[in-house]
Each structure stands twice: as structure tokens, then as C-alpha cells.
Amino acid sequence: MHPSEIDWVIMGVYFAFVLGIGFTLRRYMKTSTDYFLSGRSIPAWVAGLAFLSANLGAQEVIGMAASGAKYGMATSHFYWVGAIPAMVFLGVFMMPFYYGSQARSVPEYLKMRFDEKTRGLNAISFATMTVFSSGVSMYAMGLLLNLLLGWDFDTSVWLSAAIVLGYILLGGLTSAIYNEVLQFFLIVAGFAPLVFLGLKDLGGWQGLTERLTHVATSQGFASRAWSSTWSQMGHAASNPMGVEWFGVVMGLGFVLSFGYWCTDFLVVQRAMAAHSMSAARRVPLIAAVPKMLFPFLVIVPGMIAIASSTHMGASGFALPHKTDGTLNYDLSIPMMLSHYFPHGMLGLGLTALLASFMSGMAGNVTAFNTVWTYDIYQAYIHRGASDHHYLNMGRVATVFGIALSVAAAYVANHFNNIMDMLQLLFAFVNAPLFATFLLGMFWKRATGHGAFAGLLSGTAAAALHQALTLPRGSLVGIKGGWLAVLHLYPSEMAQNFWTAISAFTVCLTVTVGVSLVTRPRPEKELVGLVYSLTPRPSEAGRPWYARPAALGAAVLTVTLLLNFAFW
Amino acid sequence: MGLDIRTPLGVMFTILGLLLTGFGLLSDPAIYARSLGIHINLWWGLVLLVFGALMLGLGWRAGAHREPL
Numbered sequence: 001m002h003p004s005e006i007d008w009v010i011m012g013v014y015f016a017f018v019l020g021i022g023f024t025l026r027r028y029m030k031t032s033t034d035y036f037l038s039g040r041s042i043p044a045w046v047a048g049l050a051f052l053s054a055n056l057g058a059q060e061v062i063g064m065a066a067s068g069a070k071y072g073m074a075t076s077h078f079y080w081v082g083a084i085p086a087m088v089f090l091g092v093f094m095m096p097f098y099y100g101s102q103a104r105s106v107p108e109y110l111k112m113r114f115d116e117k118t119r120g121l122n123a124i125s126f127a128t129m130t131v132f133s134s135g136v137s138m139y140a141m142g143l144l145l146n147l148l149l150g151w152d153f154d155t156s157v158w159l160s161a162a163i164v165l166g167y168i169l170l171g172g173l174t175s176a177i178y179n180e181v182l183q184f185f186l187i188v189a190g191f192a193p194l195v196f197l198g199l200k201d202l203g204g205w206q207g208l209t210e211r212l213t214h215v216a217t218s219q220g221f222a223s224r225a226w227s228s229t230w231s232q233m234g235h236a237a238s239n240p241m242g243v244e245w246f247g248v249v250m251g252l253g254f255v256l257s258f259g260y261w262c263t264d265f266l267v268v269q270r271a272m273a274a275h276s277m278s279a280a281r282r283v284p285l286i287a288a289v290p291k292m293l294f295p296f297l298v299i300v301p302g303m304i305a306i307a308s309s310t311h312m313g314a315s316g317f318a319l320p321h322k323t324d325g326t327l328n329y330d331l332s333i334p335m336m337l338s339h340y341f342p343h344g345m346l347g348l349g350l351t352a353l354l355a356s357f358m359s360g361m362a363g364n365v366t367a368f369n370t371v372w373t374y375d376i377y378q379a380y381i382h383r384g385a386s387d388h389h390y391l392n393m394g395r396v397a398t399v400f401g402i403a404l405s406v407a408a409a410y411v412a413n414h415f416n417n418i419m420d421m422l423q424l425l426f427a428f429v430n431a432p433l434f435a436t437f438l439l440g441m442f443w444k445r446a447t448g449h450g451a452f453a454g455l456l457s458g459t460a461a462a463a464l465h466q467a468l469t470l471p472r473g474s475l476v477g478i479k480g481g482w483l484a485v486l487h488l489y490p491s492e493m494a495q496n497f498w499t500a501i502s503a504f505t506v507c508l509t510v511t512v513g514v515s516l517v518t519r520p521r522p523e524k525e526l527v528g529l530v531y532s533l534t535p536r537p538s539e540a541g542r543p544w545y546a547r548p549a550a551l552g553a554a555v556l557t558v559t560l561l562l563n564f565a566f567w
Numbered sequence: 568m569g570l571d572i573r574t575p576l577g578v579m580f581t582i583l584g585l586l587l588t589g590f591g592l593l594s595d596p597a598i599y600a601r602s603l604g605i606h607i608n609l610w611w612g613l614v615l616l617v618f619g620a621l622m623l624g625l626g627w628r629a630g631a632h633r634e635p636l
Contacts, residue, residue: 006590010583017579024570046572178572185576185618189583193611197602342598344590344608348583 001338002150007347014186014351018167018358021178025171032390035172036370037104037273042174044279046181048286051270052294053180056187057360058353059137061298062144066329068302069319071241072212072226073566074233075302076295077248082257084288084559088552090262091284095271095548096537097441099280100528104272106265107375113440113529115448116379121455122433123375126265127368129426131401134364135408136423141357142409148334148350157409160354164362165402169395173273173370176362180270183355184290190352191297194333197340198304208300211307216240218310226303229566242472242491251497255504259434266367277537281548288555292562298333305332361405369397420478424466431500432458432507439511444523444530450515458507465502471495571630577623580615587612 003011029035042050067075103109107126111119138157145156167175202208212226219225225232225239232239233248243251261267261284271283309318309327317339319327337349373394382389411418432455439446439454470481471492480495489495527533544550591609599606 006586010586013579013582013586017575021570021575024575028570178570178575181572182576182579185580189580189611189615189618193607197605197607200603340602342594342602342608344587344594345602345611348587348611 001346003148003346003350004343006344007350010344010347011351011354014182014355015163017182018163018179021182022167022170022175025174025178028174029170029172029391032373032387032394033104034174035391035394036366036373037269038172038174038177040273041275042177042270042273042279044274044282045286046177047270047274047279047283049184049290050177050180051267051283052287052291053184053187053356053359054176054267054270054363055360056183056294056356057137057363058144058357059140059360061187061353061356062140062330062333064295064298065302065305065332068299069306069327069329069332070302071239072215072303072306073229073295073299074239074241075299076229076562076566077252078257079292079295079299080229080559080563081248081253083261084292084555085253086257086261087284087288087291088555089258090268090271091281091288092548092552093531094262094437094441095281095284096277096534097529097531098268098272099274099277100534100537104374105371106263106268107371109529110436110440110451111375111379113526114446114451118436118448118451118455119375119379121452123371123379125426125429127371127376129429130266130364130368130371131404132408132422132426134361134368134401134405136412137357137360137364138405138409139412142413144334144353144357147331148338148353153413157406160358160361161402161406164358164365165399168362168365168369168398168402172394173269173366176359176366177270177273179355179362180359183352183359186348186352186355188290188297190349191301191333193345194336194340194349195297195300195304198301198308198336201340202304202307208303208307211310212303215306215310226306227566229563231567236490236494241493242489243494243497247494247497247501251501255431255434255500256497258438259430259500259504263433263437265371266363269367269370278539278542278546278548281537282546282551285548285551285555288559292555292559301336302329302332305329305336364405365398365401368401369394372397372401417478424478427496427499428459428462428466428503431462431503435504435507436511439508439515440530442531443512443515444526444532445515445520446511447515447518447520449518450511450513453514454507454511457510458503461506462499462503465499466495469495469498571626573622573626573629577619577621577626580619580622582619584612584614584616584619587615 033039098109101109101112103112107119107123110122141160142153142156145151146153199208202211209227213223216223216225221240222232222238233245236242236244271280274280274283305319317335319331319335322328337346341349373390377393378390436451436455440451466480467483469487469489470485471479471489476482523533539547587608591606591612
């Protein structure tokens with residue numbers, strides 16, 4: 001069902017507000033700190049919602065629904081084992097160093113704590129990665145808008161690039177953050193009624209789980225395989241993810257999620273923009289509250305779609321097949337939008353998708369322009385210029401960052417394999433990062449040489465692990481096994497988790513080893529950068545909900561209860 | 568920073584709410600077969616209106632306590 005006039009009007013209202021916010025903010029952009037860090041003036045709840053939304057790009061939304069269809073309720077491990085504990089850890093333990101050190105970016109923290117080369121490695125790989133991932137999401141958006149709105153690829157890519165360029169150029173990070181807040185409310189407003197209608201159609205949660213029993217048994221799994229989180233995680237073979245509990249807890253929960261949520265500047269930048277230390281620490285904790293309920297908005301639609309597609313005689317709809325005969329899981333949310341929403345609501349649902357596409361892109365662009373300007377341009381190309389010069393550089397970086405993303409989107413459109421290879425490479429670079437930060441913040445003996453050697457060897461370990469293993473049923477090549485096939489994993493996801501675990505372990509070991517034989521920095525230089533040498537911020541006299549530790553404990557308790565409720 | 572996000576948020580959701588309720592009142596009831604017979608435009612439009620008004624109210628109240636920039 002293509003949009004009608006009322007749907008276009010609703011989408012138009014959103015675009016008008018997005019650009020309007022940029023124009024209004026333009027006059028506040030006076031210094032580079034205003035532009036890159038919102039002048040460190042954002043209230044905790046605003047930064048918190050932006051923290052959540054910056055990650056909630058369309059790939060996340062579409063991908064989580066697709067995983068919901070493919071793996072069922074166990075997909076919520078990405079939230080209830082992965083994201084939430086990592087966000088609590090960031091707020092309670094790590095934010096004091098990021099914010100307290102007055103670092104303007106994550107790579108800059110690495111320079112303060114370790115040395116120039118560790119910063120350079122991180123800054124360059126991060127900047128390249130953000131540009132490419134924004135290109136990949138633009139490409140995904142182009143395909144989807146073609147299907148939903150009937151736009152061709154060029155129109156989708158150039159129009160969205162122009163709008164994002166417009167509002168970031170005008171209002172910098174504040175523009176991006178404000179639009180992420182709009183996006184958050186639009187996603188809730190657009191998807192909550194969708195889930196309601198889908199569930200009502202299938203006879204509520206009960207009806208959904210009954211149908212999911214058919215999905216599970218028809219594929220040879222136990223009846224609860226699609227509707228439970230943990231009960232089938234004892235063995236990799238008994239759940240559709242092909243992963244056992246240890247891989248989930250260590251690989252996804254500890255290494256990958258902590259690595260992403262605690263070190264990725266895309267999200268950490270939102271917390272750094274908060275107006276005070278206490279607000280900055282609450283940012284990820286505030287974000288965690290809606291985050292733990294998001295599986296119901298983004299994963300359950302996929303479960304509804306697969307239930308509806310599998311059960312014969314359902315009153316619902318069916319997912320279309322891809323050319324290779326498998327179901328096209330990526331279309332779970334788009335199909336539901338056009339099946340359940342009449343004109344009017346359809347416009348709202350499409351606006352929610354568009355908003356998530358654009359703010360996902362904007363998140364990458366704002367992280368890129370900051371790292372480029374502070375950690376590459378100011379550090380290696382042009383030192384000691386005026387603040388005004390760097391502010392202008394940020395604007396220039398916004399333009400060429402978006403131009404590179406557009407180029408990457410076209411590359412992805414024509415040479416899909418190149419993008420797959422790049423993403424694999426980035427996965428290798430990212431996998432060991434959390435070990436470096438963990439040692440940097442909590443072990444004062446860790447040295448710059450140790451960190452640098454650890455990062456390089458962790459990346460090498462990830463590549464080597466991939467080169468020696470293969471997911472069952474895959475061909476030797478991009479999926480792995482290009483040196484030899486020593487081990488077969490039950491699924492690609494299991495292989496990813498173990499790649500991450502190997503990288504983390506090697507990075508940790510090498511960093512410790514090299515640190516012990518190299519000269520540590522004097523302790524007085526590490527005050528404010530390392531846990532044991534930094535005075536704890538006082539929380540006395542605040543209500544519990546304003547104390548990071550108490551708030552974090554509350555968030556973790558509810559998350560634990562959710563794990564049990566859907567066991 | 569200068570602009571309180573609740574104001575644009577409130578205005579946008581009020582406009583979206585008005586559009587949806589207005590369209591819901593005028594549209595042919597037959598289109599609601601797909602939403603299981605629920606007049607979703609009207610009802611959800613009202614929810615968005617209430618949310619928009621709430622955000623506007625909060626923005627105004629905060630604005631009244633702050634000195635102009």
C-alpha cells in the first residue's frame with residue numbers, strides 16, 4: 001500500500017520540524033564546544049533519550065525485527081544480557097573518567113590515559129568505520145524507501161543526505177540530539193499501536209506463543225524455542241540462534257555489548273554532552289529504562305510476522321519470499337505497517353522509520369566530525385589554530401563525511417562483497433577494545449605500549465580465529481576458514497561471539513604482559529583517569545533516583561526480572 | 568541550550584494529533600477494516616494530542632522560571 005496525501009502531509013510535518021530545529025539552533029553555535037559537545041549543557045533526560053536513539057538506526061530497528069522472526073524471543077538477549085548491563089556499567093563506573101577527564105572524545109581519553117599512538121589507532125579506525133556504517137545504513141534505507149514509498153535509490157540517498165546535512169551543519173550535535181529525542185517519541189508513537197494491533201489479531205500474547213509453537217516444531221525445535229529467552233540455551237543445537245548460554249553471556253553480553261556501549265563514541269558522545277558529571281552518569285541509566293522495554297516494540301513485531309506467516313489459515317499476513325526461497329525477515333515491520341495501518345497511521349509509522357534512518361545517519365556524522373576535527377585534524381594536521389577555525393573545520397567535516405557516506409552507499413549498492421569485507425574488518429578492530437578500556441580505567445599499571453600492542457594483537461587474534469573456523473553449512477571465504485577449518489560452529493552468530501571472546505582474551509593478556517615490562521606513567525599524571533587514583537564523586541543528600549549506583553541497581557533488578565518472566 | 572526541546576516536541580505532536588483526529592473524523596470507516604475495526608486514527612490521534620499538550624505545558628512552565636537568553 002503506497003502512501004496517500006495524508007501520509008505525505010504527516011511525513012512533511014516531521015521534515016519541517018527537523019530542519020526548523022536546525023535553523024533555530026544555528027545562532028547558538030558559537031564555539032567548537034557548542035558544535036561538537038552541545039556546550040556540555042544538555043539535561044540528563046534529553047541526552048538519555050538521544051543516547052538510546054543514536055543506536056536505534058533503521059538497521060537496528062529492521063534488524064532486530066528480522067532477528068525476532070528468525071530466532072524468536074531469545075533475540076532479547078541483545079537487550080537484557082547485552083545492552084542494559086553494559087549501559088549500567090558505563091554510567092556507574094566509566095562515565096566519571098570520560099566526563100571527569102574533560103576529554104572531548106573517546107580517542108582523546110585514550111591519549112590522556114595511554115599515549116598518542118593508541119589514540120591515533122582508535123581515532124582513525126573509528127572515523128573510517130563511522131563513515132562506512134553510515135553509508136551501509138543509507139544503502140539499506142534506499143532499498144526500503146524504494147519498496148515503501150516508490151522512490152528510486154538516487155532520490156532516497158540524496159534527499160536524506162541533504163536533510164541530515166542541513167540540520168547537522170546548522171545545529172551540530174545539539175541538532176542531532178534534539179532530533180534523536182523526536183525520533184524516540186515517534187518510534188514509540190508509530191510502533192506501539194502496531195504491536196497492539198498485531199497481538200490483538202493473533203489473540204494476544206497467548207495466541208502468539210501458540211502459533212510460535214508451530215513455528216518451532218515445524219523446524220524441528222522444542223515447542224518453546226521461539227517464545228522463551230533461556231530455556232533452550234543449554235545447547236547450541238536446541239535453539240535457532242545456534243549458541244549456548246556461555247557464548248551468549250561472555251561473547252554477546254560481556255565482550256561485544258560492553259565493547260560497543262562503553263567505548264563507542266557514537267553513544268558516549270551523548271553522555272559527554274550532559275551539563276554536569278552527575279547528569280552525565282545518569283544519561284546511560286536513564287536510557288536503560290526505555291531500552292529494556294524496547295524488545296516489545298522492535299523484536300515482538302518480528303515474532304508476530306513469523307507466527308502469522310507460518311500458521312496456516314491465519315487471519316494475518318505472510319512475509320514475502322526472497323529469490324532463494326527463504327522468507328524475507330527484513331520486511332517484518334514494513335509488511336506489518338502496510339497490513340495493519342490505514343492511511344493516516346501509515347504516515348505516522350513511515351515517519352517513525354524515516355526518523356530512525358535519519359537519526360542513525362546523523363549519529364554517525366556527528367561522531368565522525370568530532371573525531372576527525374579533534375583527534376585527527378587538530379592532532380596531526382593543523383595544531384594550535386583558533387577555536388573558530390576548528391568550528392569551521394567541523395562544518396567542512398560534516399559535508400565531506402556525508403559525501404563519503406553517500407559514496408559508500410553507492411559502493412554497497414554495486415559491490416556488496418566489499419562492504420561485507422569492510423564490516424568484517426571493523427569487527428576485528430572493535431572486538432578487543434573493551435579489554436583496553438577496562439585495563440586503562442581500572443589498572444593503573446597499564447601502559448601505552450601495552451595498550452597499543454594489546455589492540456593490535458587482539459585484532460590479529462580476531463582475524464586468525466575467523467581464518468581457522470567456519471559456521472556449519474557455509475562456504476570457505478568471507479564467512480571464515482580461509483587458512484584452514486579447524487572448528488565448525490553451529491551458526492554464524494556463535495562464530496562471531498567466539499571471535500570476540502578470542503580477541504578480548506588475547507588483548508587482555510598481551511596488554512598485561514607488555515605493561516609489566518614497560519615503564520608505567522607516574523601516578524600523579526593518572527589522577528582522574530584511573531579508578532584507584534580518582535576521588536569518588538559524592539552522592540550524599542540526593543534522592544535514590546538521582547544516585548547512579550541506586551538507579552543502576554534498580555535497572556538491573558528489573559532487567560533480571562524480565563529475564564525470568566520470559567525464561 | 569537556548570531551545571527547550573519540549574516546545575518543538577509539543578508543537579509537533581499537537582499538529583500530528585490534530586491531523587490524525589481530523590482525518591479520523593472525516594475518513595471513510597471502511598478503511599478501518601485493516602486495523603481490526605478500530606478507529607485507530609481517531610483514538611491514537613487523541614493520545615498524541617494529549618502528549619503534545621503535556622509537553623507544551625511542561626515546556627512553558629520551565630520557560631516561565633528561566634530568565635530569557
